Amino acid sequence: MSRVLIVGAGPAGIRAAERLVAAGLHPVVVDEAARAGGQIYRRPPEGFTRHAARLYGSEADKAVALHACFDAMLAEGRLTLHAQSSVSGLGDGQAQVIGPGGALRIAHDRLILATGATDRLAPVPGWQAPGVYTLGAAQIALKAQGVAPGRRIVLAGSGPLLTLVAAQLREAGAGIAAVLDTSPLRRQARGALGMALARPLVTLRGLALRARLGRLYHAGVRLDRIETDGSGPVAMHWRDGRGAAQVTPCDAVALGWHLRAETHLADLAGARFDWQPGCHQWLPRADAMGRAGEGLYLAGDGLRLLGADGAELAGRLAATACLADMGLPAPDPARELAAHRRMRRFAAALHRAFPWPADMVRALPDDTVLCRCEGIRAGDLRETLTLSGPEANRAKSLGRVGMGRCQGRYCQLAGAEIIAARGGLPVAEVGRLRSHPPVRPAPVAAFLDPEA
Template structure:
């Protein structure tokens, strides 16, 4: 039987597994989480008593349905689920994973990558201080453990996640001092038209959440710096839309500018990439069904940043493409393709409404830390250009931008922005950092305990 491997058990991975199992296949699903659901529908550990409505809000019914679907597939033996497992390399039809401290190898004939997305971060002077997190990290702590990562919080950045996490924290009782959105209201209004035309109810729900933030929310903010002492942040200095200097006292800061697709495994699997001016990042190329190469299928936010609903559809479509390529019966994708087109229009509106702060990044002072993993400053990156030239991988080699444990996930885009600004090149001309295994940090001890049977 053809061996199908799915990486990721979020909405896309779950729907892909469900579709393949319905056709009589038994796919393997590798996921870093202990329980399926992904980031958006992340489940707390067993024994936690917070009800789904508290965790997922208006999406509680969808979350519970997805959890039940996947748990049923596992219970009935229709899929093989490998939880708490990380794929760190792909080569020659073999996935190299680490699970419970041991390296394993899984051979596959067809691969569906549903790797999701992570926070898209921009450097802010002082962001290297302890107590500065991503919005996603703040949300994970709240969903998984029911805690806020600080006593008085400032959230800053732009995009729907900023509003959502702020609302979730406030509803849970956290003390949120300010929610600072770098997107001006004019951009939000312009992009909001496209959003409303494509998905009016979702847009309305977002506006309601925004309204509930009340005095906490400040659009068109400019972030100046995060002040900190040995214990972490003490304040965030910023300017409002009118240019007035403001200070928000805090002991924790969360940052995030929408999302960036998680594409390292797609790169190792041989997918082709193109620069997307809409989403302001490099994205893998695939057809409407998710085909990205021979036996390679991409689904969810790792391909298109369409959110949880779009990920479910994309997961089904990728599985249907896989079945059709195997000459097996599969359902008609027409309805899903039409729904996906509508969600793409909505996502483009989101990208327009909440733009990446390119000017803020290009104008960063030289002493600002650009790469938190390696402690590389903006001045370090600029000084490397004399020898490296305007090419991302050469700047990485000489200045170590993107060479740390995050593998450029946090600093790659900002680094490219600095290079483009200094050299007068476009971001497309600067290029992207090539993915290299391991795509996640792996302890040396895992290789010493490698499973000899795999």
């Protein structure tokens, strides 16, 4: 019987495991969290008493159902879970995993990557200061511990996550100073029509959340800088849709421009990549079922940024492809494929409504920190380009942008904009940073043989 490894226990990974278990397989699941659910349905620690409706809002029933599904399979011994563990590398049919007990290798014949996504960030002068978070980090703090990042918070960026996190924080009693969206209302209106045609209820729910923010919400803004002192932010300086300068006092800032697919493991596994202008990033190449190579299947936001519902569908489709390729009975995927196509239409319209702020990034002042891990500034990268030329990996090797702890997760897209602007090229021609193991920081002790 084939050994199937699933990386990720969010909506995609859980539904993939469910389908494999129903077919009589016993998959192995690796996840970085202590409990399954992923970031969108992240669970608080055991004993945390906050009700699911307060944690997940309108998606509470979906979250509870997913948690119960996975917990039942685990309790019945129908899958193996390596929790609080991270896959640091892949090769020769084995995954190198770092967990609480140190390093281990998990052999597999087939691999389903459901690695999800992280916040997509655009640098803003001052963003390197303590007290500046991502939208996802602010949401995790609220879900996992019931805390807000500050008492007077500015949330800035663009996309549904911006509205959602603002609404969740406000509902929890946090002080919101302003919600600043870099996408103009007219741009949002054009995209909203396509979103409504594909998923009308989801679109209406988003509009209702927006309406509850009232005058806190501002569209079409330009972020100038985050004013800070020795302890963190004190004000956000920005310009409204008419270009008028505004200053909003604050003690915390959360930033995010939708999501960035987590693709490092897909790269190590041999997936091919294509530049996707709609969502403005490099994404793995796969067929409609998620096949990305021999024995390699991708699902969820690590393949296409379709949200939690789309991730559940993609997880089922990837598992179905896996079963079919093993010659085992598999469900007819026709209805799921049709629903998945609708999700993709919605996502395409969403990306039109809430675009990446390329012009803002290209115009960053030279003294703006671009790579927070290495402390590299925008001007440092521009100077490097005189030697490296407009190619991402060469600029990385000479200028260290993308060489730090996050391995380019938070600076690669912004760095590519600066490279493209200096070289007069489309951003796709700058190229994609190559991935290297370990894909996340790992302690050296985890690789040492205690008996050596």
